[in-house]
Amino acid sequence: MGEFDLIARYFSRPVPEGYLGAGDDCALLPLRPGRQCVVSTDALIEGRHFLPEVDPLTLGHKSLAVNLSDLAAMGATPSGCVLALALPEVDEGWLSQFSEGFYRLANEFDCPLIGGDTTGTDHGIMICVTVFGHVTPGTALLRSAAQSGDDIWVTGSLGAAHIALKLLQGALPHNDSLLAKTRPMLEQPCPPCLFAAQLPGLAHAALDISDGFLQDLGHIIKASQCGAHVIFDHLPIDPAIRNLSEETVQEAVLSGGDVYQLCFTAPPKHRDAIETLAQQFHTEVSRVGSITGGGGLLVETLDGRRVTCANMGYQHF
Numbered sequence: 226m227g228e229f230d231l232i233a234r235y236f237s238r239p240v241p242e243g244y245l246g247a248g249d250d251c252a253l254l255p256l257r258p259g260r261q262c263v264v265s266t267d268a269l270i271e272g273r274h275f276l277p278e279v280d281p282l283t284l285g286h287k288s289l290a291v292n293l294s295d296l297a298a299m300g301a302t303p304s305g306c307v308l309a310l311a312l313p314e315v316d317e318g319w320l321s322q323f324s325e326g327f328y329r330l331a332n333e334f335d336c337p338l339i340g341g342d343t344t345g346t347d348h349g350i351m352i353c354v355t356v357f358g359h360v361t362p363g364t365a366l367l368r369s370a371a372q373s374g375d376d377i378w379v380t381g382s383l384g385a386a387h388i389a390l391k392l393l394q395g396a397l398p399h400n401d402s403l404l405a406k407t408r409p410m411l412e413q414p415c416p417p418c419l420f421a422a423q424l425p426g427l428a429h430a431a432l433d434i435s436d437g438f439l440q441d442l443g444h445i446i447k448a449s450q451c452g453a454h455v456i457f458d459h460l461p462i463d464p465a466i467r468n469l470s471e472e473t474v475q476e477a478v479l480s481g482g483d484v485y486q487l488c489f490t491a492p493p494k495h496r497d498a499i500e501t502l503a504q505q506f507h508t509e510v511s512r513v514g515s516i517t518g519g520g521g522l523l524v525e526t527l528d529g530r531r532v533t534c535a536n537m538g539y540q541h542f
């Protein structure tokens with residue numbers, strides 16, 4: 226199968242009115258009057274971001290999910306995406322599953338695939354997705370916008386993706402039922418896009434938790450030149466991992482990556498509005514601490530024990 230047949234068969238589903246999809250030199254995407262364009266791109270490399278044997282349906286989902294998560298972290302609404310693929314071979318079974326997983330999520334969040342690039346490679350698979358979104362000018366949720374006295378919130382739960390990865394890597398003892406419960410969190414993350422798009426005006430700073438809660442919250446306090454006080458007992462530990470040893474749970478929750486949920490800060494006066502929004506969009510939210518004037522990042526239990534974590538999260542280099 227040639228490159229053009231491949232694109233026509235797997236990556237050329239119809240796009241909404243006002244868009245131009247695959248087939249010309251560029252795609253066209255409508256601009257929304259009075260809005261600012263938000264852009265992000267993420268590359269996924271075989272062996273580094275996903276295991277070679279991963280189910281292509283979930284890989285298609287995850288390739289877009291990690292990008293939608295970045296849009297959510299800005300409080301943006303998705304408007305479209307492009308996909309660059311480098312493939313060592315044309316495997317139609319793989320392609321049809323990958324594209325199905327990708328399109329399902331794209332449809333769910335109204336983020337049409339409007340173009341891309343397809344090439345061969347002598348190395349492993351590389352998947353690069355760029356997403357476009359929109360936000361009211363001046364309201365995007367910047368990492369630098371946290372203020373002393375803000376509450377710190379986390380959506381969803383923490384730790385399950387990390388435990389699934391450890392199980393798949395053989396770094397934790399074999400456990401089929403634990404893997405079955407945690408694997409979807411690793412392979413099919415669901416960023417809270419609809420909830421996040423309503424946060425501008427309520428929240429100050431936000432980011433998506435991709436490299437680990439502590440490391441990512443560290444980015445907010447550094448950019449905002451403030452400190453943070455987190456109550457460990459208030460962190461949303463994923464129910465599937467609660468029975469593991471205290472040390473394992475702490476590491477998974479504080480430094481486990483691949484979460485693709487949000488950490489955001491907001492003034493206490495918006496607590497009720499945030500809870501209502503969360504209910505409206507079926508999003509779990511936990512208030513886990515507060516932003517302080519300085520003093521770094523402190524994690525304590527309710528009874529005042531300091532929680533430390535040797536591993537601060539994932540770093541690529």
Ligand code: ADP
Binds near residue numbers: 340
């Ligand atoms: P060009 O030669 O201008 O780079 P291509 O031949 O690479 O164009 O691509 C032809 C058309 O197919 C373009 O409109 C491009 O956006 C689209 N396309 C290529 N690969 C993909 C893909 N993986 N997903 C979606 N659209 C794609």
Ligand code: MG
Binds near residue numbers: 341342343
């Ligand atoms: Mg091209």
